[in-house]
Amino acid sequence: MQTIEQVLESKDIRVTAMRLLIYKFLAEKEVAVTLSDIEHAFVKADRTTLYRTIKTFEEKDIVHQIDDGTGITKYALCENGCNCEIETDLHLHFHCNNCNETICLTEHKIPQIKVPEGFVSENVNLVVKGICDKCSGQ
Amino acid sequence: MQTIEQVLESKDIRVTAMRLLIYKFLAEKEVAVTLSDIEHAFVKADRTTLYRTIKTFEEKDIVHQIDDGTGITKYALCENGCNCEIETDLHLHFHCNNCNETICLTEHKIPQIKVPEGFVSENVNLVVKGICDKCSGQ
DNA sequence: CAATAATTGCACTTCCATTGCAAGTATTAG
């Protein structure tokens, strides 16, 4: 098990207090978060810093962006099984219409999608919407 | 073949000049359009009117909204084969990374997606990104 | 320790989506 410091360093990201905190925040959340989620969690920090931290994480492939159709970009840590830098490794996301949370279903790979003649598929975004286990259960 | 007037009336939408024009515009376009596309096509009309017209069309199920991941909502007429009011009728959308256009692949139905135990799937949004036939071909 | 590079915070800006209100236009009842 690597420390967060090691993870960051291995990706050429300088270790700062801010980045450690944000990484930890993302790691603790099991759902994808918006920028304003992070903002609310770190009221002392500046919006821009949070924004740029996430962007850095994204560039260095330790976070991936999720477009769940709510219109607001969400982010989640790339971990165990998520190799989102590889175009062909695509997992799907589930958005709960009840609690409004979005989670990565990392084990669920997206089936091969056929596109018409002349079209070249480079990337697939698949979001399933419905009721999540927590909300449907009881 | 119904006239546009008949289409609108059958959906309980009052026929106005504005609505006929916007419907015609959407019908002529074979790609999904953004609000500002419409805005540029109808510079004389007010943004709000265009916005509300599209929203009315959407409510009455003659237009469906597409979230292609560009961050800007696009709209397309529901026609021949698109029954988007029925949750189970889901076609996919193709977004071209080159020309930035998004089209409905109405004939291409989304395969059944399995979700984990406890999750209830109500809706699926699938956007394939890549190069469209016009851009890839010649 | 000095020079350099990266990070953070502040102040803006832009863009899209959305709403309130007033004016105009169409529809319906009397």
Place this chain on the structure above:
DNA sequence: CTAATACTTGCAATGGAAGTGCAATTATTG
């Protein structure tokens, strides 16, 4: 036909999210 009512349109303004420039601070390297 006219008055009352409902719907539509345009204007103005708001809010939220994303993104950028610049200065100040902090870290890194020689």
